[in-house]
Amino acid sequence: MNLCHGVQDSKITFFRTNKDTHVAAPNARSQCLNPDNDVPDLTGKTIFITGGTNGLGAESVILFAKHKPAHIYISGRNAKTAEKTIQRVRDAGSSTEVTFVECNLASLVSVKQAGKLFAAFTTRLDILICSAGIMAQTPGLTTDGYEIQFGANHLGHALLIKKLLPLLENRQGEDGDRRIVILTSQGARIHPSGGILFDNLRTVQNDFFVGGPIITISIHPGVVSTGLVDNLGFLDRALIYSTSVGRMLKPEQGAYNQVWAATAPREEIQNWLYYEPVGELAQSRLKKLETDDGLAGRLWDWTEEALEGF
Ligand SMILES: NC(=O)c1ccc[n+]([C@@H]2O[C@H](COP(=O)([O-])OP(=O)(O)OC[C@H]3O[C@@H](n4cnc5c(N)ncnc54)[C@H](OP(=O)(O)O)[C@@H]3O)[C@@H](O)[C@H]2O)c1
Numbered sequence: 001m002n003l004c005h006g007v008q009d010s011k012i013t014f015f016r017t018n019k020d021t022h023v024a025a026p027n028a029r030s031q032c033l034n035p036d037n038d039v040p041d042l043t044g045k046t047i048f049i050t051g052g053t054n055g056l057g058a059e060s061v062i063l064f065a066k067h068k069p070a071h072i073y074i075s076g077r078n079a080k081t082a083e084k085t086i087q088r089v090r091d092a093g094s095s096t097e098v099t100f101v102e103c104n105l106a107s108l109v110s111v112k113q114a115g116k117l118f119a120a121f122t123t124r125l126d127i128l129i130c131s132a133g134i135m136a137q138t139p140g141l142t143t144d145g146y147e148i149q150f151g152a153n154h155l156g157h158a159l160l161i162k163k164l165l166p167l168l169e170n171r172q173g174e175d176g177d178r179r180i181v182i183l184t185s186q187g188a189r190i191h192p193s194g195g196i197l198f199d200n201l202r203t204v205q206n207d208f209f210v211g212g213p214i215i216t217i218s219i220h221p222g223v224v225s226t227g228l229v230d231n232l233g234f235l236d237r238a239l240i241y242s243t244s245v246g247r248m249l250k251p252e253q254g255a256y257n258q259v260w261a262a263t264a265p266r267e268e269i270q271n272w273l274y275y276e277p278v279g280e281l282a283q284s285r286l287k288k289l290e291t292d293d294g295l296a297g298r299l300w301d302w303t304e305e306a307l308e309g310f
Pocket of ligand 1: 050052076078081101102105130131132134135145152166177184185186220221223224227229254256
């Protein structure tokens, strides 16, 4: 696969070379996104962004706020960085309200409380962006005893989606455009044989979909110089920077794919599938286990069981 891209100011162009042989879906776009012009008017919409306190989530807040949604809710653990994001929106002169909802995705009780709090704030939700995530952290467990990355990235989000789904479903009969955008990573390709070590999920080790009219897609943002990368140890950082020479994106540019996914015309998006930056259907690039129905079904059942009682 030869996916090339060029970066020019606030516009990113991605294009394939002639050698690229993967099958392009009918509506696959190798495209540019200019968020100022290409994102539609979002008047009246309510958006919830996990990880809106920092990195790509925060950059998405800034990009969305320019298009006048009624309210953006941001979740995370850090009230101070949340305040910085809110201040950036105010400084840009936007009238969009931004509210911080404290939520630690590594604690199912915290996620449950955040879901309740959000439902007390509003009955309307149009766009849910699951942007929060951790990578290559010191080995550890969540407060519920799950491996920290699996617990926060997958299980915490799975519970949050479960809690917020009724609000998305509420929108029936009104403007029917409702979306869930899930940040994933090409890093998922570095998986153990078998994909998920179900027997070890409660030990320290060195995607959830819904049906119906809600569009649910997962996206890779590109390799982006946010805290996720810049706070890594020297060797991990060196590996990422050296393998991404000329491809490293600025945080604002890294938010383009999720902003595209949340706002592009519905007919340009294929439900359930996976997109690389910007708006390029990349399902055919996934490895066998990443599209294995048996493994997905097993993860679904495991997740349902783990969330019983929450
Ligand atoms: N940057 C890249 O190159 C890259 C590449 C591929 C995929 N991604 C994916 O893109 C997403 C965003 O990454 P990023 O670059 O924006 O990372 P980042 O700059 O490190 O920001 C991570 C965000 O996640 C939140 N978060 C972390 N742990 C949390 C927890 N336990 N509970 C609740 N929120 C938590 C943080 O908020 P608080 O600190 O307030 O909790 C922060 O807002 C991630 O899912 C990542 O896997 C990034």
